[in-house]
Amino acid sequence: MNSQIGIIYASMSGRNEQISKYLEQQFIKLGQSVDRHEISQFETEKLLDYQAFIIVSYTYHDGQIPDEALDFFDDLQTVDLTGKPYALTGSSSMKHEHFGRALDYLDQQLVHLGALRASAILKINEDADRADLARLDALCQQVIDFNQLRTQHLV
Numbered sequence: 001m002n003s004q005i006g007i008i009y010a011s012m013s014g015r016n017e018q019i020s021k022y023l024e025q026q027f028i029k030l031g032q033s034v035d036r037h038e039i040s041q042f043e044t045e046k047l048l049d050y051q052a053f054i055i056v057s058y059t060y061h062d063g064q065i066p067d068e069a070l071d072f073f074d075d076l077q078t079v080d081l082t083g084k085p086y087a088l089t090g091s092s093s094m095k096h097e098h099f100g101r102a103l104d105y106l107d108q109q110l111v112h113l114g115a116l117r118a119s120a121i122l123k124i125n126e127d128a129d130r131a132d133l134a135r136l137d138a139l140c141q142q143v144i145d146f147n148q149l150r151t152q153h154l155v
């Protein structure tokens, strides 16, 4: 395992790709090495290479996980994620009934598999505003802090 944080994103019209790039820049500012991948191009078992990972996803089809993320989702259960820190964020839309529900599904599966959520799920409504960017900054710091506590065996 290397010391990188993995960012895996799903994006159809670009908002979540932008958020993934913002997170990447923020981690670099904080001195943390990072690796970013589009979800359909990503082998789920590569999650094991990272110290922690962040999934950035929109919600589609009446509250569902995006189609291009389904293989990743199914493959999660083939990887031993016990004790692996993660965070979840992404832009969806409050105009829809099940706002950001893909993130809730991903969280349920990751908790079930024994991974450890390092930060509260951060749902962003459509375009990220300044308050959202501040929350994304806080999420990055929380992931780094959580990793440090893990290294010291405090969580």
Ligand SMILES: Cc1cc2nc3c(=O)[nH]c(=O)nc-3n(C[C@H](O)[C@H](O)[C@H](O)COP(=O)(O)O)c2cc1C
Pocket: 010, 011, 012, 013, 014, 015, 016, 017, 058, 059, 060, 061, 062, 063, 064, 091, 092, 093, 094, 096, 097, 098, 099, 100, 101, 126, 127
């Ligand atoms: C056909 C369609 C269905 C959608 N369904 C949902 C939904 O059920 N829940 C939700 O929160 N957002 C829903 N959205 C909104 C998208 O998640 C939102 O526009 C998001 O910002 C797109 O991210 P992207 O620019 O990275 O593709 C839907 C959008 C479309 C076009």
